[in-house]
Amino acid sequence: MQKNHTERKVLCFSGKDVRKFLQDLITNDISKVEKGLLYAALLGPQGKFLFDFFLFSKDDYIFLDCHTGSVEALCQRLLMYRLRKDVRITSTDLIVSCGINDNPEGAMVDPRHPDMGWRYYGERLDVDFVDWTALRIRLGIPALEKELLADTYILEMRFEQLNGVDFRKGCYIGQEITARMKHKTELRKGIAKAKLSKEVPLHTRITSEGKDIGFVCSQSAGEALVYVRYQKIGEAMIAGDAEVMEVNPDFVT
Structure with missing residues (x-):
């Protein structure tokens, strides 16, 4: 059996201003929580990533599932934006369980990709082992x-492909930069899948013909996600003392 996702924490949002409060901040449309689990991010004013999380609703409450290591900083950021709004944020004891087979009653489909299975919020569940890192690499899902x-x-x-951003909603923090990247520029950098001749330390720099073109991210059994300049992808790429091969920005859809 695989351990439950104890690195996750679930927060509860209440108050009459909660939905508008979140709608003005996050990259996705908060109204989608009525249909199921929602994936979104909170950005800085310059459009750069700060936090990612899942949201869902129950009764009059909105619940937010985030990485345990992000909780304190995320709450501080949200409280900074709260001002006089009627919004309360409390911690819960909900446990996050994830799997890819036999959805338990009450589980919600992971919105990032059909192959990512389900997420369940409640009591502790025993779940079959899943190599989540290998699965993320195959599907192109960042962590x-x-x-x-x-x-x-x-x-x-790849937040657009992972249903983590809505370009039809109104303004949110970092929206202008994100929209400009979507409509006015071609992405020159991003994550891609690759093969490595051996495992290397996280974020080892990748070079091609002596020039820095990116770095290595998640790794599993010779497969990896890498962050690279797409135009610099070549035949002779090295990360530390490992060869970087078959770099491809296209993923399973």
Whole structure:
């Protein structure tokens, strides 16, 4: 059996201003929580990534599932924006369980990709082992502190393909930069899948013909996600003492 996702924490939002409060901040449309689990991010004013999370609703409450290591900083950021709005944020004891087979009653489909299975919020569940890192690499799904870093842009992290951003909603923090990247520029950098001749330390720099073109992110059994300049992808790429091969920005859809 695989351990439950104890690195996750679930927060509860209440108050009459909660939905508008979140709508003005996050990259996705908060109204979608009525249909199921929602994936979104909170950006800085310059459009760079700060936090990613899942949201869902129950009764009059909105629940937010985020990485445990992000909770304190995320709450501080949200409280900074709260001002006089009627919004209360409390911690819950809900446990996050994830799997890809036999959806338990009450589980919600992971909105990022059909192959990512389901997420369940409640009591502790025993779930079959899943190599989540290998699955993320195959599907091109970034993870906090691996691919999702403070200086990254969410479109470079495939948030559009992962249903994590809505270009039809109104303004939110970082929206102008994100929209400009979507409509006026071609992405020059981003994550791609690759093969490595051996495992290397996280964020080892990748070079091609002596020039820095990116770095290595998540790794599993010789497969990896890498962050690279697409136009610099070549035949002779090295990360530390490992060869980087078959770099491809296209993923399973």
